[in-house]
Amino acid sequence: MKVIVLSGREAKSRTFNLGTWSKALVGLCVLGLPVGAFLLGANLPAQETDLFDARTTNAWHKALRKQQSDVADAEQEAKEQLTALTLKLGEMQARLTRLDALGERLVSIAKLDKGEFQFGTMPAMGGPDAIAEVGELPYQPPEFVSVLNGLAHQIDDRQSQLDTLEALMSRRKLDDDMFLAGRPIKKGWMSSRYGYRTDPFNGNRAWHGGVDFAGKKGADVVAVAAGVVTWADNRYGYGQMVEINHGNGYKTRYGHNSQLKVKLGDIVKKGETVALMGSSGRSTGPHVHFEVYKNGRPVNPATYIRRTGR
Incomplete structure (x- = not known):
């Protein structure tokens, strides 16, 4: 070659x-x-493209395990929250049941029209729906959220009805307490009526502007209605006297007491002891002189004594 x-x-x-x-x-x-x-x-491309070494692989496995742990924690938290919501739902339902039972009982006691306070049924409501814009979908909460919101609304409605019922009953109770009725003593008898009579001191015909109830000295003298004490002291002719303003133009007087149990400005309840029976002032013996005034003028107490409480 x-x-x-x-x-x-x-x-x-x-x-x-x-x-x-x-x-x-x-x-x-x-x-x-x-x-x-x-x-x-x-050989060169193989070395350049070998990006995942052992450290990278371990890091990826560690991140994956972390994500799995986070998912498990989230599932456990969701279960706990669901359990709590279930308990809350049961508590709200029990509370609503008690409110309904109480409301129905109060309506029965107060002898109100059952159609006015409907406990145990959904409250009447209405109104046009708001028109959504084209393409706009209204938000739909989860079912359990809707149930909770519905129960909360029912409880608020029952509470409102109970508040109204309470105010109505309080007003009725106040009216009953201020309603003049009954005798100003717990024990005793009527010794002198309203009108003209023979004066026990001089024998002359004289006007008697109240009713006398005789009894034992020291016996309770009670208010025939609730009111405010406008006099609690000695007064000429009445001896130790209590005067009570009951509103609506009504006043009552309790005279000849041996001891006063209230003072000026006190608020007294119906049936409360305001004095002890005595013989102070112009009196012949232990008794209470009872007077009723309407719009500043004395009226016959017999009308109110014969009344029965509301």
Whole structure:
């Protein structure tokens, strides 16, 4: 085999004769270059694309375990909240049941029209729905939230009805307490009526503007209605006297007492002891002189004594 080498500068050529071993060596070099280049090219991309080493893999596994733990915690919290909501729902239902039972009982006691206070039924309500804009979907809360909101609304409604009923009953109780009725004593008898009579001191015909109830000295003298004490002291002719203003133009007087149990400005209840029976003032013995005034003028107490309480 001949190899010709050209010289670029002098345009000369030289010829070499290669033997058998030389030819084998040259062939091996020629074939080895492409193979080496291929292997080198195959190895370089593999090293450059190997992005996930052991540390990266461990980090990913750790993050995955963290997410799984967070999901488990969230599920447990959701279960606990659902349990709490269930208990709250039961508590609200029990409270509503008690309110309904109480309301119905109060309506029965007060002898009110049952149609006015409807406990145990949904309150009447209405009104046009708000028109949503085109493409707008109204928010739909979860079902259990709607149930809780409905119960809360019912409880508020029952509470409002009970407040109204309480105010009505309080007003009725106040009216009953201020209603003049009954006798000003617990024990005793009527010893002198209202109107003209013979004066026990001089025997002359005289006007008696009240009713006398005789009894034991020291016996209780009670208010025939609730009111405010406007006099609690000695008064000419009456001795130790108590006067009570009951409103609506009514006043009552309790005279000839031995001891007063109230003072000026006190608020007294119906049936409360305001004095003890005595014989102070112009009196012939232990009794209470009872008078009723309406719009500043004395009226016959018998009308109110014969009344029964509301």
